[in-house]
Amino acid sequence: MDEVLMDEEDDCPELVPIAAKPLPAGTQIPVTIITGYLGAGKTTLLNYILTEQHNKRIAVILNEFGEGSALEKSLAVSQAGELYEEWLELRNGCLCCSVKDNGLIAIENLMQKKGKFDYILLETTGLADPGAVASMFWVDSELGSDIYLDGIVTVIDAKFGMQHLMEEKPKGLINEAARQIALADLAIINKTDLVSCEELIHLTDAVRSINGLVKVLETQKSRVDLSEVLDLHSFDHKDGVNLSEKLQLVKTTRPHLDKSILTVTFEVAGSLSEDVLNVFIQDLLWEKAFKDKAGLPMDVIRLKGIVSIAGQPQQVMLQGVHELYELNEMPQMWGEEPRVNRLVFIGRNLDKEVLLEQFITAVLKVGECT
Ligand SMILES: Nc1nc2c(ncn2[C@@H]2O[C@H](COP(=O)(O)OP(=O)(O)OP(=O)(O)O)[C@@H](O)[C@H]2O)c(=O)[nH]1
Numbered sequence: 452m453d454e455v456l457m458d459e460e461d462d463c464p465e466l467v468p469i470a471a472k473p474l475p476a477g478t479q480i481p482v483t484i485i486t487g488y489l490g491a492g493k494t495t496l497l498n499y500i501l502t503e504q505h506n507k508r509i510a511v512i513l514n515e516f517g518e519g520s521a522l523e524k525s526l527a528v529s530q531a532g533e534l535y536e537e538w539l540e541l542r543n544g545c546l547c548c549s550v551k552d553n554g555l556i557a558i559e560n561l562m563q564k565k566g567k568f569d570y571i572l573l574e575t576t577g578l579a580d581p582g583a584v585a586s587m588f589w590v591d592s593e594l595g596s597d598i599y600l601d602g603i604v605t606v607i608d609a610k611f612g613m614q615h616l617m618e619e620k621p622k623g624l625i626n627e628a629a630r631q632i633a634l635a636d637l638a639i640i641n642k643t644d645l646v647s648c649e650e651l652i653h654l655t656d657a658v659r660s661i662n663g664l665v666k667v668l669e670t671q672k673s674r675v676d677l678s679e680v681l682d683l684h685s686f687d688h689k690d691g692v693n694l695s696e697k698l699q700l701v702k703t704t705r706p707h708l709d710k711s712i713l714t715v716t717f718e719v720a721g722s723l724s725e726d727v728l729n730v731f732i733q734d735l736l737w738e739k740a741f742k743d744k745a746g747l748p749m750d751v752i753r754l755k756g757i758v759s760i761a762g763q764p765q766q767v768m769l770q771g772v773h774e775l776y777e778l779n780e781m782p783q784m785w786g787e788e789p790r791v792n793r794l795v796f797i798g799r800n801l802d803k804e805v806l807l808e809q810f811i812t813a814v815l816k817v818g819e820c821t
């Protein structure tokens with residue numbers, strides 16, 4: 452009989468001891484955040500990954516609030532307000548636990564079991580802002596040295612996804628479903644059995660209009676090739692593809708839904724000083740100093756780019772999630788060809804002309820300060 456792990460109808464998987472094997476010093480464990488609206492198919496995806504052959508020892512953190520999950524009832528108990536979680540060790544070498552917070556405490560506790568797993572999957576709750584979880588890995592230096600964020604996977608309900616995206620939010624708040632798509636490195640449109648081709652195309656267009664960087668896959672029962680989900684290296688440069696080339700393929704999108712999130716991208720030749728670049732990014736992300744033509748402040752949710760710092764032989768990668776950003780030197784050197792800055796912004800009220808003008812101004816300043 453095929454073993455089905457973590458089936459909600461089943462009893463707990465059988466527990467077996469797992470031998471810890473020491474990881475080489477400095478090994479960082481990848482974390483993939485699995486997000487998506489309520490009921491889209493996140494847990495189905497986790498179950499699928501766990502039961503597929505992957506030759507990895509995966510630790511899964513389920514972040515469940517819903518009633519009725521047998522798994523949750525058997526695993527997570529909140530005692531006197533204190534989080535208590537128990538790690539189930541599954542027969543294929545995977546670990547699993549269910550928690551009621553944003554999962555970070557669970558990861559910290561999990562790290563005490565270092566050597567027992569080599570991949571972490573974290574399911575957020577349906578209404579979560581995956582950006583908040585993602586950025587924790589950058590701020591929490593203790594976590595940051597043990598693990599790295601590999602990617603954000605957003606599962607979308609083919610049947611109700613469009614409806615979720617259209618929901619009006621009070622006082623200009625961001626629609627959660629749209630935010631989850633804006634932050635995704637991979638978007639999985641699941642439950643395609645429930646919709647027509649036309650509905651699917653419509654939803655795919657809406658997803659792409661929000662996030663011009665995202666890879667989109669269609670699934671039933673979240674069955675997806677694992678190589679598409681794991682080891683994406685979305686926040687570093689180890690994915691083997693030249694990020695600069697990848698960014699060239701991104702197009703500025705048109706708003707598909709009213710007042711929606713969209714993608715803006717551009718290229719500007721030249722170099723700029725790191726200080727001036729920091730001012731540009733901080734004005735944009737922190738000060739909200741840039742406004743669109745209607746006077747609304749630009750709100751960047753995801754930022755990615757390759758920039759050229761004057762005097763620096765290496766290409767520099769820019770990564771941003773909400774207010775947090777990072778600049779990292781890449782192994783790639785600038786060659787003979789002219790240096791080009793390539794940036795991709797995903798967010799609300801973005802105006803390409805304004806952003807471009809501000810960036811060009813920043814590039815022009817390099818002459819003044821060197
Ligand atoms: N028809 C259909 N149903 C699906 C598919 N994938 C998942 N489901 C069902 O959709 C329901 C929700 O799936 P889950 O995986 O629990 O979704 P989730 O995103 O984890 O849900 P929450 O954690 O409650 O937000 C379950 O009853 C699944 O069996 C699919 O491709 N087609």
Ligand SMILES: [Zn+2]
Pocket residue numbers: 493494495515574
């Ligand atoms: Zn779930």
